[in-house]
Amino acid sequence: MAAQAIDRRIQRTQELLKTALMSLIQEKGFEALSVQDIIDRANVGRATFYAHFDNKEDLLRSGIEGLRQSLRECQRKALSQTPRTEERVFAFSREMFTHANEHRDVFRAMLGKRSGSVIQQLFHRMLIDLVREEVKALAPRGDTSSAPTETITQYIAGGLFGVVIWWVDGRMRLSVEDVDALFRRLAIPALKATAR
Amino acid sequence: MAAQAIDRRIQRTQELLKTALMSLIQEKGFEALSVQDIIDRANVGRATFYAHFDNKEDLLRSGIEGLRQSLRECQRKALSQTPRTEERVFAFSREMFTHANEHRDVFRAMLGKRSGSVIQQLFHRMLIDLVREEVKALAPRGDTSSAPTETITQYIAGGLFGVVIWWVDGRMRLSVEDVDALFRRLAIPALKATAR
DNA sequence: TCGCTATGGAACAGTGTGTTCAATAGCGTT
DNA sequence: AACGCTATTGAACACACTGTTCCATAGCGA
Numbered sequence A, B: 001m002a003a004q005a006i007d008r009r010i011q012r013t014q015e016l017l018k019t020a021l022m023s024l025i026q027e028k029g030f031e032a033l034s035v036q037d038i039i040d041r042a043n044v045g046r047a048t049f050y051a052h053f054d055n056k057e058d059l060l061r062s063g064i065e066g067l068r069q070s071l072r073e074c075q076r077k078a079l080s081q082t083p084r085t086e087e088r089v090f091a092f093s094r095e096m097f098t099h100a101n102e103h104r105d106v107f108r109a110m111l112g113k114r115s116g117s118v119i120q121q122l123f124h125r126m127l128i129d130l131v132r133e134e135v136k137a138l139a140p141r142g143d144t145s146s147a148p149t150e151t152i153t154q155y156i157a158g159g160l161f162g163v164v165i166w167w168v169d170g171r172m173r174l175s176v177e178d179v180d181a182l183f184r185r186l187a188i189p190a191l192k193a194t195a196r
Numbered sequence C: 001t002c003g004c005t006a007t008g009g010a011a012c013a014g015t016g017t018g019t020t021c022a023a024t025a026g027c028g029t030t
Numbered sequence D: 001a002a003c004g005c006t007a008t009t010g011a012a013c014a015c016a017c018t019g020t021t022c023c024a025t026a027g028c029g030a
Helices: A008-028 A035-042 A046-052 A056-080 A091-102 A104-111 A117-138 A147-169 A176-195 B008-028 B035-042 B046-052 B056-080 B091-102 B104-111 B117-138 B147-169 B176-195
Strands: none
Touching (some): A008 A056, A104 A147, A117 B117, A147 B147, A176 B147, B035 B056, B091 B104, B147 B176
16 A cells, blocks of 8 residues: 555544534633533543544644635636636636535534634635635746735735625625625636736 | 723733743744743733733734724824825825834734734735725825725735735845835825826 | 721632643554 | 554543623713
8 A cells, every 4th residue: 555544543533523512602702611512422532532643623624624625626626728818717706605604504603703713714724725826826037025015915904804704704695606706706807906 | 090990900910921832932923833832931821811802813803903093093193194195195104114114024924825824914904994084185186985995005005905915924125225215106096097 | 086887908719821740542553 | 354553432621711790989061
């Protein structure tokens, strides 16, 4: 075997913990949650938890990693085929809104007011990275780390962040299509400020 | 006297607590802070603290209230004189960047990565309210609570939030004028999406 | 001066944290 | 199937912080 097989016990434990975390987040929100709650729900020993993660935030990070990779992948695909088309810009946004819509319970619990701002912060950073990639792709003339470019990145990422939080936390009256279209309509002019 | 004079002891205590909080935030950040730290620094009894505030977040809220009112005031002024001028739109943003620049130590400690996201959340909400006021002023045709309008509000507020956080947390290479100008250049087109 | 109230300080139970240890269970390999 | 290795367990640990209660006292405003 090429890949060194991972001990089944480890997989099992980590899976149990992540699952417990997610279900608990939906019930109580992240902040209100204790390590004790998690290990009780997962039916895992205290010492075992700390053998795998430093604390509950560490566990959360590793849990969110999945979403991050999925969005990155989706973006990578879109960027590789026929760049420069306006249709393809911010390809990940549609995917994200869709994803949020399908798992609205989890998302609402994770990003809503009740649940902690730690998650929000992680999510915000994730969006910044994704947006930066797009901005970079549209302003490739060595302009990369210039201040205005980064400002635009931060602005758009912040805007997207704000919209998602609001959309998920409210009654989500807007459809995925509408909210995504609105976001694009708002973001693309800003992008052009780069391309000048 | 008309105004019911407030017991000097109360003023003194609350002042001591707020001052202690602010100085501690600069040293350790908000999250890492305990009520114990605060009362030690303020040299105030434990029971006294809880006689005034429910917890450290309650104290924080009351501390931030000052900034909120100051910005609101500044916005109110700008909105009352000669509306509709592009110069006057987002009048509070300049004030805020200036304020942040003058107290950059406090701001960095309060909004930076180290310090808690509770503060960030409070700050974000504050910006949303301020931006909504502006958007409302430019789309006054009974359109108030329509979805797109609110989306735009959330987008712009989020964008501003993102830019401020980034600007404050980084080395603040951009001058107040530059960062404010950039923000306006990015936000005003979005505003026009309302005015259609 | 007097009455009222904010304060101080100590003690309290409760909750959670992160670590340690030796015993045990269960994995992958031979 | 038997082995050695490692993950898991459960208990116990010291520690920190929370929010509340009590009463004596200090300091305020009148």
